[in-house]
Amino acid sequence: MTTPVDAERAWQDLQRIRVPQERVYDEIERCAHGDPKATYITAAIMWVFLASMGLKLPAWGLWLTLAAYVGILGTLAVVYSRRTRMRLHRSRYSWRSFATFIAGGCLTGGTVLLSDHLADSFALPCPSLITATAAVAVFVLFTGPANRWAVSPLRERALRGHATQAIHEEEGP
Numbered sequence: 001m002t003t004p005v006d007a008e009r010a011w012q013d014l015q016r017i018r019v020p021q022e023r024v025y026d027e028i029e030r031c032a033h034g035d036p037k038a039t040y041i042t043a044a045i046m047w048v049f050l051a052s053m054g055l056k057l058p059a060w061g062l063w064l065t066l067a068a069y070v071g072i073l074g075t076l077a078v079v080y081s082r083r084t085r086m087r088l089h090r091s092r093y094s095w096r097s098f099a100t101f102i103a104g105g106c107l108t109g110g111t112v113l114l115s116d117h118l119a120d121s122f123a124l125p126c127p128s129l130i131t132a133t134a135a136v137a138v139f140v141l142f143t144g145p146a147n148r149w150a151v152s153p154l155r156e157r158a159l160r161g162h163a164t165q166a167i168h169e170e171e172g173p
Contacts, residue, residue, distance in 0.1 A: 037137075042073065043136045043139055043140050045069065045072055046135065047078070047132045047136045049065065049066075049132075050132035050136075051129055054127060055128075094154075112131055116136065
């Protein structure tokens with residue numbers, strides 16, 4: 001049992017669906033390319049935390065500083081996730097998103113370890129300030145291009161999905 005399909009009406013329906021979807025991808029790409037405020041705030045918080053590690057705090061002070069750092073970053077994440085107009089389904093995040101997160105952590109952590117080792121080896125004054133500055137610089141330089149790279153395949157993947165769906169609809173049952 002098949003129902004007749006008006007090709008013109010089907011095309012109009014497809015366009016009515018596709019235009020809002022294109023706006024979603026435009027907004028996602030705009031967020032990945034613009035508004036570096038969250039990156040700079042995160043970098044500033046990271047700098048203060050890493051610089052405070054050189055103060056030789058007692059154990060309870062170290063744990064208190066770590067708890068404050070994680071709490072402030074968590075609050076920042078919640079605030080910025082609520083401010084975004086688009087909420088993506090979890091399936092919209094590709095392997096690139098996870099690879100970017102892991103690579104950023106490894107790169108920033110490696111920079112912290114390497115710069116701390118070098119600053120101690122050369123007996124530089126204020127090694128925690130040098131470590132904090134180097135780590136934050138790497139973080140800021142990595143974040144922008146990495147976010148753009150992670151978001152870039154979303155539109156192509158959606159278009160491939162629509163093309164595959166159209167092919168299956170043409171083949172019929």
